[in-house]
Amino acid sequence: MTQGPGDELREINSAPEVALVEEGAGPSTPPSPGGSTIRQREQRLAFGLIAPAVIIVLALVLLPVLWNVALSLRELRLIELQNFNPLAFDFSLENYEEVIGDSDFIELLRTTLLYAVLGTSLSILMGLWAALVVQSAFRGRSLVRGLILFPYVVPVVAAALLWRTMLNPQIGILNSWIQSVFNTGNVDFLTSRSFDIQIFGLEFGLPAAFTMIILFEGWRSFPFAFLFILARLQALPGELYEAAEVDGASALQGFFHITLPQLRGVFAVLFLLRFIWTFNTFDEIYLLTGGAGGTQVVSVEIFEYLFGRSDIGAAAALSIVLALFLAVLLLLYFRFVPTEETG
Amino acid sequence: MTVRSRNAEYWTLGVLKWASIAFFIAITAFPLLYMVTLSFKDIAEVLLNPANFFPSWSEVSSLETYRNVLRPAEEGGRGFVRLLRNSALVALATVLITVGTGTLAAYAAARLRFFGKRTINMAMVLVYLFPAIVMAIPLFVVFTAIGLRDSLVGLTIVYLAQTIPVALYMLRSYFVTVPVEVEESALIDGCSRLAVIWRIVLPLAAPALAAVSLYVFMIAWNEFLYALLFLTQSPELWTLPLGLQQLDSQEIPRTVLMAGAVVISLPVILIFFVAERYLVEGLTAGSVKG
Numbered sequence: 001m002t003q004g005p006g007d008e009l010r011e012i013n014s015a016p017e018v019a020l021v022e023e024g025a026g027p028s029t030p031p032s033p034g035g036s037t038i039r040q041r042e043q044r045l046a047f048g049l050i051a052p053a054v055i056i057v058l059a060l061v062l063l064p065v066l067w068n069v070a071l072s073l074r075e076l077r078l079i080e081l082q083n084f085n086p087l088a089f090d091f092s093l094e095n096y097e098e099v100i101g102d103s104d105f106i107e108l109l110r111t112t113l114l115y116a117v118l119g120t121s122l123s124i125l126m127g128l129w130a131a132l133v134v135q136s137a138f139r140g141r142s143l144v145r146g147l148i149l150f151p152y153v154v155p156v157v158a159a160a161l162l163w164r165t166m167l168n169p170q171i172g173i174l175n176s177w178i179q180s181v182f183n184t185g186n187v188d189f190l191t192s193r194s195f196d197i198q199i200f201g202l203e204f205g206l207p208a209a210f211t212m213i214i215l216f217e218g219w220r221s222f223p224f225a226f227l228f229i230l231a232r233l234q235a236l237p238g239e240l241y242e243a244a245e246v247d248g249a250s251a252l253q254g255f256f257h258i259t260l261p262q263l264r265g266v267f268a269v270l271f272l273l274r275f276i277w278t279f280n281t282f283d284e285i286y287l288l289t290g291g292a293g294g295t296q297v298v299s300v301e302i303f304e305y306l307f308g309r310s311d312i313g314a315a316a317a318l319s320i321v322l323a324l325f326l327a328v329l330l331l332l333y334f335r336f337v338p339t340e341e342t343g
Numbered sequence: 344m345t346v347r348s349r350n351a352e353y354w355t356l357g358v359l360k361w362a363s364i365a366f367f368i369a370i371t372a373f374p375l376l377y378m379v380t381l382s383f384k385d386i387a388e389v390l391l392n393p394a395n396f397f398p399s400w401s402e403v404s405s406l407e408t409y410r411n412v413l414r415p416a417e418e419g420g421r422g423f424v425r426l427l428r429n430s431a432l433v434a435l436a437t438v439l440i441t442v443g444t445g446t447l448a449a450y451a452a453a454r455l456r457f458f459g460k461r462t463i464n465m466a467m468v469l470v471y472l473f474p475a476i477v478m479a480i481p482l483f484v485v486f487t488a489i490g491l492r493d494s495l496v497g498l499t500i501v502y503l504a505q506t507i508p509v510a511l512y513m514l515r516s517y518f519v520t521v522p523v524e525v526e527e528s529a530l531i532d533g534c535s536r537l538a539v540i541w542r543i544v545l546p547l548a549a550p551a552l553a554a555v556s557l558y559v560f561m562i563a564w565n566e567f568l569y570a571l572l573f574l575t576q577s578p579e580l581w582t583l584p585l586g587l588q589q590l591d592s593q594e595i596p597r598t599v600l601m602a603g604a605v606v607i608s609l610p611v612i613l614i615f616f617v618a619e620r621y622l623v624e625g626l627t628a629g630s631v632k633g
Contacts (some may be wrong), residue, residue: 155607
C-alpha cells in the first residue's frame with residue numbers, strides 16, 4: 001500500500017460525476033466507464049481501513065503461533081534467552097518427548113477434559129435455569145437480573161480471592177457451613193484431594209479441590225449462558241405456547257416440546273464457546289487452587305514449565321499439544337454436530 | 344380432574360419459581376455482601392467469630408482496611424493508588440486504539456466488498472477463540488528480547504490482540520443492522536467514504552461505540568495472565584489484578600484483601616450497572632438470530 005487514506009478521500013471525491021446505479025450484487029458499488037476501477041478503489045479503501053487492525057492481530061497472533069512451533073523444537077532455558085539465535089538450525093523433538101512422556105501427562109489431559117466438560121455443562125444448565133426463572137415476570141425481576149450478572153462481571157482475581165476467603169479453613173463462612181452441614185471435619189477444600197461427607201449416617205468420599213474448581217467455573221460463567229438463553233427465549237413467538245395451551249399441553253410439556261427444541265442452536269453455540277474457553281482456562285484454576293489437590297490442568301502446567309522449571313522449549317511444546325488436542329476435539333464436534341445448529 | 348392437576352402444576356411451579364429466585368439471589372448477592380462487609384471488618388474480630396461478618400459502625404467509619412490498601416508502600420500500605428493508575432492507563436490506551444482501528448475495520452467488513460473478506464472475518468473469530476496461553480510463550484520470549492516485557496506499553500500491545508477481534512465482531516454486527524440508505528444518499532451527493540464514516544456512521548453508532556469501549560475497558564481492566572507473565576518482576580508497574588494476587592501470597596489479613604477486591608471490582612460493577620442494556624445487547628448480538 002503506497003496510498004494513505006487521504007489519497008482515497010481525494011480519489012473518491014474526484015469522481016462524483018459517476019452515476020450511482022446499482023450494479024446488481026452490491027448496494028454501494030457504482031459502475032464506471034472504466035469498469036473495474038471503482039471496484040478496485042473500493043477494494044483499496046477497504047484494505048486501508050482494515051489494515052491497522054489486521055496487521056496488529058496478525059503480528060501478535062499468527063507470528064507468535066508460528067514462532068511457538070519453532071521454540072518447541074529447541075532446547076531453550078529461561079536464562080539462555082539473552083543470547084538466543086532464532087535462526088540457528090538445531091531442531092529436535094526432545095521437548096515433545098519430555099512433555100508427553102511425563103508420568104502425569106494422561107492424568108493432566110483427563111483432568112483438563114473433565115473440568116471443561118463438567119464446568120461447561122454446569123454453567124449452561126444453571127444459565128438455562130436462571131433464564132427460565134427470570135423470563136417470567138415478578139417483583140424485583142430487574143434487580144435479580146442485575147445480581148445474576150455479578151459473578152461474570154467481577155474481575156476474576158477478586159472473585160477467586162472472595163472464594164478463597166469464603167472457603168478459608170480459619171475464617172471462611174462457607175467452609176464452616178459445609179463442615180457443620182455435612183460433618184466433614186476441618187477440611188481445606190482448595191488443597192485437599194478429597195473429603196468425606198456424612199448424610200443420614202452414610203459416608204461418601206468426594207473430590208474436594210476438583211469439585212470447587214467446577215463450582216467456581218459454573219458460578220462465574222453461568223451468567224454468560226443466562227444472557228444468551230434469555231435473549232433467545234424472549235425472541236420465541238408467544239403463539240407457539242398459546243397454540244399448545246389450547247391443545248391442552250401442560251407447562252412441562254410446553255417446556256420439553258417447544259422451548260428446548262427452540263434452544264438447540266443456542267446450546268450448540270454456547271457449548272462450543274464455553275468448552276473452548278474452559279479447556280484453556282488458566283486464571284480461574286491458577287488463582288483458586290494453583291493446581292493443588294488434583295486440579296492441575298494443561299494451561300497451569302504450561303506456566304509451571306515456563307516459570308517453575310524455566311524450560312521454555314517444553315512449555316512451548318505443551319502449548320502446541322494443547323492447541324492440537326483442542327483442534328482434534330473441535331473437528332470431532334463439527335463432524336458429529338450438524339453445522340446448521342452451530343451457525 | 345384436568346383442572347385440578349393444572350392447579351397442582353401451577354402451584355408446584357410457583358413454589359419452584361420462588362425457591363429458584365431465592366437460590367439465585369443467595370449465590371450472587373451473598374458473596375457480594377460478604378465481600379463488602381468483610382472488607383470493613385477488623386481481622387481480630389473475624390478470627391474470634393467467623394460468622395460475625397457484619398462490621399460495627401466504628402469499623403465502617405474508620406475505613407482502616409481501605410486506608411491500608413490505598414496507602415503507598417513507603418508508608419506501610421499496599422500502594423493501590425499506583426496500581427489504580429497503572430490499570431487505568433493500560434485500559435484507556437487499549438480502549439482508544441482498539442475502538443479506533445476496530446471501527447474502521449468493522450465498517451469495511453460490513454459495507455465494502457473486497458478480496459479476502461470472508462477469510463478475514465473467519466480469522467478474527469478464530470483469534471477470538473484462540474488460547475491465550477499458546478501466544479503467551481512466544482510473546483514472552485520476543486518481548487523479553489526487544490526489551491518491552493517489563494513495560495505498560497508492551498502489555499497494552501498484547502491486550503490489543505485480544506480486544507480488536509471482539510470489537511471488530513461486535514461493531515460489524517452493529518453496522519450490518521444499520522440501514523445503508525443514508526450513507527448511499529451522502530455518497531451520491533459527493534461525500535467521500537471517509538467523510539461518510541466520520542459524519543454519518545460514527546454519530547449513528549455512538550451507543551454501540553460506547554458499549555464496545557466499556558466492554559474492552561473491562562477486558563483490559565480484568566486481565567491477569569499477561570500481567571503476571573510480563574510484569575511480575577517490576578512491582579512499580581503492577582496492574583490491579585496482579586497487585587491483588589501478589590498480596591494473597593503474603594501474610595496479609597483477609598479483610599484487607601477483601602478491601603482490595605472491592606477497589607478492583609467497583610469500577611467494572613459501576614460501568615455494568617450504568618450501561619447494562621447496551622453491553623448485553625452488544626454481547627449477544629448476532630447469536631440470537633439462528
